[in-house]
Each structure stands twice: as structure tokens, then as C-alpha cells.
Amino acid sequence: MTARALLRTSRITALSSTSSLRPFSSSRTILLTQSEKDIVKATVPILESGGEALTTHFYHLLLGNYPQVKPLFNSAHQGSGRQPRALAAAVLAYARHIDDLTPLREAVTRITNKHVALQILPEHYPLVGESLLRAIREVLGKDVATDEVVAAWGAAYGELADILIQAEESIYHRLETVPGGWRGARRFQVADKVPETGIMTSIYLKPVDGKPIIEHEAGQYIGLCVHANGVEQRRNYSVSESGNGEYLRISVKREPGGAVSNHLHDHVRIGDELDVYPPAGEFVLDASRANEPLILISAGAGITPTIPMLKDALAAGRKHITFIHCARSEDVHAFRPLTSSIAKENPDRVKVYTVYETTDPHHLADATGLLSIDQLKSWLPHAKKSDVYFLGPKPFMKGVKFYLASMGVPEERVHYEFFGPAEDLET
Numbered sequence: 001m002t003a004r005a006l007l008r009t010s011r012i013t014a015l016s017s018t019s020s021l022r023p024f025s026s027s028r029t030i031l032l033t034q035s036e037k038d039i040v041k042a043t044v045p046i047l048e049s050g051g052e053a054l055t056t057h058f059y060h061l062l063l064g065n066y067p068q069v070k071p072l073f074n075s076a077h078q079g080s081g082r083q084p085r086a087l088a089a090a091v092l093a094y095a096r097h098i099d100d101l102t103p104l105r106e107a108v109t110r111i112t113n114k115h116v117a118l119q120i121l122p123e124h125y126p127l128v129g130e131s132l133l134r135a136i137r138e139v140l141g142k143d144v145a146t147d148e149v150v151a152a153w154g155a156a157y158g159e160l161a162d163i164l165i166q167a168e169e170s171i172y173h174r175l176e177t178v179p180g181g182w183r184g185a186r187r188f189q190v191a192d193k194v195p196e197t198g199i200m201t202s203i204y205l206k207p208v209d210g211k212p213i214i215e216h217e218a219g220q221y222i223g224l225c226v227h228a229n230g231v232e233q234r235r236n237y238s239v240s241e242s243g244n245g246e247y248l249r250i251s252v253k254r255e256p257g258g259a260v261s262n263h264l265h266d267h268v269r270i271g272d273e274l275d276v277y278p279p280a281g282e283f284v285l286d287a288s289r290a291n292e293p294l295i296l297i298s299a300g301a302g303i304t305p306t307i308p309m310l311k312d313a314l315a316a317g318r319k320h321i322t323f324i325h326c327a328r329s330e331d332v333h334a335f336r337p338l339t340s341s342i343a344k345e346n347p348d349r350v351k352v353y354t355v356y357e358t359t360d361p362h363h364l365a366d367a368t369g370l371l372s373i374d375q376l377k378s379w380l381p382h383a384k385k386s387d388v389y390f391l392g393p394k395p396f397m398k399g400v401k402f403y404l405a406s407m408g409v410p411e412e413r414v415h416y417e418f419f420g421p422a423e424d425l426e427t
């Protein structure tokens with residue numbers, strides 16, 4: 001069932017009593033009442049100014065009271081504030097659109113895919129719900145967070161949780177029932193480790209059971225569960241190559257201080273086994289636009305999903321592809337030999353441009369510094385009629401989104417993805 005259909009057919013599971021902090025003690029099959037919606041909408045100004053303080057406290061409560069959910073969250077994103085900011089933005093968007101959730105369907109699809117690749121399960125939702133309501137009470141105080149307000153939010157959260165649980169279950173079910181699919185963790189063995197640059201290493205993963213791997217779409221990611229320093233941690237990694245149903249390749253950039261990326265680089269060896277969750281993600285080529293020009297723009301580690309997208313588009317006969325990649329320098333430009341040879345072999349179909357931050361003349365690029373709108377305009381005169389996908393660090397993404405809009409590329413032709421919590425690119 002599509003997220004839109006789910007939004008229409010959702011039912012709610014809500015607070016059974018206004019004073020209770022156990023939001024899931026009973027299940028109702030009635031819709032959120034108008035008065036509950038009005039109360040939630042009335043809290044929008046408070047969320048606008050104090051949402052991040054609320055969600056920061058929420059994570060503190062959730063991770064403190066329920067350590068079993070810690071592996072589901074990247075601690076670096078807590079520290080940097082990315083996770084609380086993303087949740088605050090999501091809660092605010094939900095409150096604003098509580099009367100008609102249709103505009104949130106893309107966000108719901110994005111969230112459900114991330115949840116699936118991390119194996120978020122129905123039993124996690126009550127823990128989140130309880131922590132959220134407690135945070136509302138403790139941060140907003142009794143005068144604002146009256147029993148009525150807390151009850152309305154409990155009902156609203158119940159509705160959202162129900163939408164997500166149903167959407168996630170339908171994906172879990174599909175992944176389990178298609179050939180080569182599975183539910184939950186599947187053991188994969190590290191078949192090879194190949195450095196792509198000094199800071200990025202490709203890891204080839206083969207299923208221990210020797211059976212085929214589900215066919216998936218270029219641009220999707222898998223979930224990986226590792227024990228780094230004895231602590232269970234889960235992460236999503238884009239598949240950088242699908243080996244004909246026999247193996248999956250991920251390409252991991254070493255993040256300064258990154259617990260999982262450093263563990264994968266330094267401690268995981270060929271022959272080791274890892275738990276892998278099935279591929280998910282909606283950053284995939286829009287098949288309905290297969291006859292239109294394709295533009296892929298990436299920066300840094302953002303190149304990983306765009307490589308299989310480029311190969312897939314070529315294999316599907318796409319005629320006009322522009323591949324732009326921005327890196328700090330040639331030394332950290334992954335897959336350069338591959339994209340150069342693809343461009344050479346397909347001169348009429350593929351144009352590749354590189355932008356290096358460094359101005360060192362030994363590093364050969366089409367432009368230096370940061371990607372500018374003038375470069376995009378000169379390389380992409382056809383942008384308005386193209387399908388555009390971009391991925392990279394947040395400041396880069398903000399710039400590209402703004403440039404594309406200024407160049408008149410319609411919003412529905414523009415696609416992007418986030419590694420980690422989804423964030424607002426407008427502010």
C-alpha cells in the first residue's frame with residue numbers, strides 16, 4: 001500500500017487516560033477528533049521556538065530509560081544536534097499538517113525506508129511515545145502542557161505511529177516474500193575489502209547461506225549491524241554495486257571519530273560475518289522519466305549511490321546523462337577511473353564533470369573551488385527538462401537545491417537523499 005493510501009486509511013492508537021503517560025495502553029479505531037487536532041495545531045508556535053529543546057530532552061529520556069534502542073541511533077548525530085533538529089522539524093511539520101497529512105507523504109516514505117533499513121519495529125514506538133509525552137510535560141511545564149494538551153499529543157503521536165508501523169510492515173512483508181528477500185538480519189560474510197581512496201574502502205558482502213540476494217534498485221541502501229568496541233550499532237550504507245544477486249558492495253568513508261566507519265576500516269576483516277538488513281530507500285531513478293535527460297550531482301561520500309544509478313541508467317539505454325562530482329581533491333575522489341572510462345566509452349551519452357576544492361594544478365578538474373551556479377548553468381543548459389538527483393554534505397545540498405530552483409528546474413524533477421537524519425534544506 002502506498003504511503004498516500006496509508007495516510008488516508010490510518011487509524012489511531014491513543015492515550016487511554018489524560019493523566020497516563022502510557023500512550024499505547026489501548027487501541028482505538030476512530031480518527032483523531034477535531035478538538036485534538038486543534039490542540040495540536042495550537043502548539044505550533046511553541047514548537048517553532050522550542051521544538052529543539054523538547055526533542056533534545058526527549059532523546060535524553062529515551063536513550064536514558066531505554067538503552068535497548070541506543071543501537072538504532074547514531075550517537076554522533078545526537079552530539080551534533082542533527083537528530084534532535086530533524087525530529088523537531090518532523091514534529092512541527094506533523095502538527096502543521098494535522099488536518100491533511102497528504103503533503104507529508106514524501107517525508108513519510110523517506111522515514112519508513114530509513115526505519116526499515118534499521119529494523120525499527122512496532123515495539124519501539126511505545127518507548128518513543130512515552131518519552132515524547134514525558135518530554136512535553138517536563139519541557140513545556142504544567143501551565144502549557146496541561147492534561148488536555150498531553151492527551152491530544154498522545155493521540156496524535158498514536159496516529160503517526162500507526163501510519164509508520166503499517167507502512168513499515170508492508171515493506172517488511174514485501175522484502176520477505178520476493179525472491180532473494182529476507183526479514184530481519186541475514187548473515188553476510190566480508191568477501192573482500194578494496195580501498196578506493198585513502199579515506200574510502202569498499203566492502204564486498206556475500207550471504208553466508210549462499211542463496212541469491214533480492215533484486216533492488218540503484219540508489220538504495222542496506223542496514224548494517226556491527227559491534228564496535230563491544231557496543232551494538234546500526235547504520236545505513238548505500239549499495240555502491242550489486243553483484244548480480246551474488247554480493248553487495250558498500251563503500252565506506254572513514255569519518256573522523258565515526259565509531260562504525262572506523263570499526264569497518266580498522267577491525268572488520270575478510271572472512272568476518274556481519275548482520276545485514278535488506279535494501280530499502282526511495283532515492284532511486286524515476287522510471288517514468290527514462291526518456292528524459294538525467295543529471296547526477298554528488299559531493300564527497302555522496303558519490304556512492306550515484307555510481308550504480310549511472311550504470312543502471314546506461315544499461316537501461318538512457319541517452320543523455322550528466323554526472324557531476326565535487327571532491328576536496330583528486331586524492332579523495334573515489335571511482336574516478338570508473339567514471340572517466342564510462343565517459344570515454346559513451347561520448348555521445350555521458351558527460352562527466354569534476355570540481356575540486358583544491359586549486360593545486362596537479363589535480364585535474366573541470367573547475368576548482370566550490371560548485372557554483374555559473375558552472376551548473378553552463379554544464380546543464382537542459383536542466384529544466386531533466387531529472388536531477390543530488391547528494392552530498394548538507395551545505396553542498398542547500399546550495400544545489402537553491403541553484404536548481406533559481407535555474408527554473410521544477411521541484412518534482414529534483415530528488416535528494418540524506419545520510420542520517422533528514423534535515424531542512426531551506427533554512
Ligand SMILES: NC(=O)C1=CN([C@@H]2O[C@H](COP(=O)(O)OP(=O)(O)OC[C@H]3O[C@@H](n4cnc5c(N)ncnc54)[C@H](O)[C@@H]3O)[C@@H](O)[C@H]2O)C=CC1
Pocket residue numbers: 253255299300301302326327328329355356357369370371391392393394395396399417418419420
Ligand atoms: N546526503 C547526505 O546526507 C550526505 C551527508 N554526508 C555527510 O557530510 C559530511 C561530509 O561529507 P564528506 O564526504 O566528507 O564531504 P567533504 O567534506 O569531503 O566535502 C565534499 C565536497 O562537498 C562540497 N562542499 C562541502 N561544503 C560545501 C559548501 N558549503 N558549499 C558547496 N559545496 C560544499 C565541496 O565540493 C567538497 O569538496 C559527512 O559527515 C557525511 O556523513 C556526506 C554525503 C552525503
